[in-house]
Amino acid sequence: MQIVILKDSASVAEYGANIFIKQLQKKADSVLGLATGSTPVSLYQGLIAANKAKQISFNQVTTFNLDEYLGLEGTHPQSYRYFMNEQLFDHVDIDKAQTFVPPGDAENPIAACQGYEDQIKAAGGIDIQLLGIGRNGHIGFNEPSSGLMSRTRVKTLTKATIDDNARFFEAGEYQPHLSITMGIGTILDAKKVVLLATGEAKADAIKATVEGALTAACPASALQLHQDAVLVIDEAAASKLTDSDFYKHIEAENQKLMARLGL
Numbered sequence: 001m002q003i004v005i006l007k008d009s010a011s012v013a014e015y016g017a018n019i020f021i022k023q024l025q026k027k028a029d030s031v032l033g034l035a036t037g038s039t040p041v042s043l044y045q046g047l048i049a050a051n052k053a054k055q056i057s058f059n060q061v062t063t064f065n066l067d068e069y070l071g072l073e074g075t076h077p078q079s080y081r082y083f084m085n086e087q088l089f090d091h092v093d094i095d096k097a098q099t100f101v102p103p104g105d106a107e108n109p110i111a112a113c114q115g116y117e118d119q120i121k122a123a124g125g126i127d128i129q130l131l132g133i134g135r136n137g138h139i140g141f142n143e144p145s146s147g148l149m150s151r152t153r154v155k156t157l158t159k160a161t162i163d164d165n166a167r168f169f170e171a172g173e174y175q176p177h178l179s180i181t182m183g184i185g186t187i188l189d190a191k192k193v194v195l196l197a198t199g200e201a202k203a204d205a206i207k208a209t210v211e212g213a214l215t216a217a218c219p220a221s222a223l224q225l226h227q228d229a230v231l232v233i234d235e236a237a238a239s240k241l242t243d244s245d246f247y248k249h250i251e252a253e254n255q256k257l258m259a260r261l262g263l
């Protein structure tokens with residue numbers, strides 16, 4: 001894993017956005033794996049700005065989102081489809097027909113999960129997958145105990161995740177407790193994975209991801225198996241890492257090497 005520790009959340013968003021900008025400049029028809037939550041919002045703002053400045057275009061891009069609430073239609077303001085439209089798709093030159101979010105309103109959610117896997121495969125696989133991380137170490141809605149080789153499927157949300165996300169729902173409003181999520185195996189199939197984490201609340205999950213054992217108890221620890229996983233985190237999220245000086249040293253050496261190679 002490449003571990004990049006930056007001073008604050010703005011630097012994390014900028015660094016993350018630059019990875020995606022470079023990807024789109026290198027491959028205009030990239031297949032992007034996208035994420036919802038508070039963390040990626042600033043990254044998306046960076047991509048919108050780059051699109052408006054004509055540094056990148058989304059007109060040949062295909063996207064697949066990690067997850068969706070089961071039981072919400074895409075027009076529901078709390079659905080992840082709605083979130084993606086609001087936070088990114090409505091502001092860039094993307095063809096919405098090329099943006100995929102698991103269908104939370106599918107009549108047969110189990111068949112829809114296989115259909116989603118098939119769509120990712122038909123698109124040629126995901127070039128770069130963006131991830132946030134839950135306080136409990138979840139990636140997508142792969143909650144602790146998720147199989148490390150799992151594929152897209154229906155997942156029951158933990159109480160911790162429901163509580164964390166309750167802030168987005170009105171008092172008394174129906175809040176789903178089921179989801180469709182890419183599996184950990186689906187995520188690991190992406191050619192590159194970029195996980196963003198900011199704030200002290202994520203420090204335990206980051207510690208378990210980077211320095212803990214490979215375990216379904218911390219789904220993000222599965223990234224230890226990935227050949228090109230980048231964790232972009234701020235000082236607060238890094239605050240419980242034992243070896244953060246070493247990771248900073250590695251990153252400084254990486255930067256020197258990249259500069260020498262003109263990359």
Ligand code: PGA
Binds near residue numbers: 036132140
């Ligand atoms: P957050 O969610 O970015 O809102 O903290 C991350 C996640 O639960 O994956």
